[in-house]
Amino acid sequence: MCPGPNENGVNGQNGVSGQNGHSTDQATKKRAAAGPYQPVGDALSNIANFKIIESTLREGEQFANAFFDTETKIKIATMLSDFGVEYLELTSPAASPQSRADLETICKLGLKSKILTHTRCNMEDAKLAVECGVDGIDVVIGTSSMLQAHSHGKDMEYITRTAIEVIEFIKSKGIEVRFSSEDSFRSDLADLLFLYKAVDRVGVNRVGVADTVGCATPRQVYDLVRTLRTVVGCDIEIHLHNDTMCAVANAYAALEAGATHIDTSVLGIGERNGITPLGGLLARMIVSSHEYVTSRYKLHKLKEVEDYVAETVQINVPFNNPVTGFCAFTHKAGIHAKAILNEPSTYEIINPADFGIGRYIHFAHRLTGWNAIKSRVEQLGLAMNDDQIKILTNQIKAMADIRPLAIDDTDSVIRAFHFELQGEDVDKMNSTGALTVEN
Ligand SMILES: [Zn+2]
DSSP: OOOOTTSSSTTSTTSOSGGGTOOHHHHHHHHHHHOTTSOOOOTTOOTTSOEEEEOTTTTGGGSTTOOOOHHHHHHHHHHHHHHTOSEEEEOOTTSOHHHHHHHHHHHTTOOSSEEEEEEESSHHHHHHHHHTTOSEEEEEEEOSHHHHHHTSOOOHHHHHHHHHHHHHHHHHTTOEEEEEEESGGGSOHHHHHHHHHHHHHTTOSEEEEEETTSOOOHHHHHHHHHHHHTTOOSEEEEEEBOTTSOHHHHHHHHHHHTOOEEEEBGGGOSSTTOBOBHHHHHHHHHHHOHHHHHHHSOGGGHHHHHHHHHHHTTOOOOTTOTTTSTTTTEEOSHHHHHHHHHOGGGSOSSOGGGGTOOOEEOOSSTTOOHHHHHHHHHHTTOOOOHHHHHHHHHHHHHHHHHSOOOHHHHHHHHHHHHHHHHHHHHHHHHHHSSOOOOO
C-alpha cells in the first residue's frame, strides 16, 4: 500500500514537520503536492542512488533446487549484465574446483557488470579469489555470539585482526573489497560498530550488514544502518533474507537510512526461502524513483531473466510475483475495470509498459461490468451499442453465477449474442428494405 499523505516523516526526522522550519499546514501542502509516491526527503537517503549486487550465482546457488552448470552460469551472468545490474556476485572459488573454473570463465567474458566473489575472511580464500581475476571480493565473517561460539569459535579481537589483514592484502592487489558481518542483527551493536570503524579506517570499500536469518523489521534495519552511516565513511551494503517477507521493505528502509548497495537474486532464490528479489526490489523502487530505475535498468528484460531462472531451477514464477506474476496487472471487479479503462493509474501504481508488459481486464466472471464487456467486444472487432452490451453483460453475469466461465466460453457467448443481433438486423432489413443502424 502507498503511504497516506500523513504517514511520511511525521516525527520530524525527515525535514517535513514543524520542528524543521515548516508549519504543519505548509508541510501538509508540500506532501500533497509531491504525492504519496515521492520518497521522504532526507540528505542521507539513497532511494534514488543505489547499486544492485546480483547474487543469483552465489546466494541463488544455495537455493534447494539450484544446479548451475557452466553454460547456465554464463547465460545468467550475461542476461543480468545486459539487464544493467552493477555487480554480479559468484560463489567462492574455494567451494569446489568447478566453482573456481566457472568464476575464471565469467571473469574473462568482459561483461559490463563488475564480478565479485564471496569468500570467508581468511588469507587463503582471498589469495585464491585474487588469482581468479575478479573485480572485487566480498569477505564475510560471523559476528553474533552464537556464531562466535558454535561456528568459527573466534573472538572479536581475532576477527578484527584478521579482517584488517585480509582487507589490506586485497587492497594491495588493486581490487575492491567489502567486509561484512554475518547475522548482524543478532550481533552485539558495540562489537559491530567497533569492527566496522576499524575496517573503514584501513580503507575498505564497503561494509556489509546481513540479516542472515531474516529476523529484522524495517525499523530495526533503518536504525542500524542510520547508526552505521554516522560511524563509517565507506559505502554500506545490505543483505536481507526473506523468512518473514520483509526483505523488500527492509531494503527500502536501508536505502532510506543511507545504505548504498542492495543484494538481490532473481525471484529471490537463495538459502531457505531466499533474499530480496530483484524484480520485487525494482517494483518498489520504480514507484519512488522512476527516472533513476528506468534510466539504469533494461526493465523489459526482467520477465525473460525470471522465466529463464525459474525454468533452470524448476519452479513456477509465483502468481503474486510483483510485475511478472500472471495476475500482476489483471483487473477484475467491474468498478476497477471501468476506472482502469478510463485512466489506468486509478488502480495501478506501476505502469506495466515500463516493463514491456500489458494489462488485462478480466471480464469472464460474475463481478464483471458492462465497461469491461464493451472493451472485450471491441477487442473482438464486433459492433454493438451500449444498450445491447448491457443486456449481454447481464446474460454473462447470470451464467457466471452458476459456474466458472472460461474466457473462450465468454467469447462464444459474446459472438452468439452478436450473431443474433445481426439476425435481427437482417429481419429488420427484410421488413423495411433498409438496415436500421443503431448507435
Ligand atoms: Zn544470504
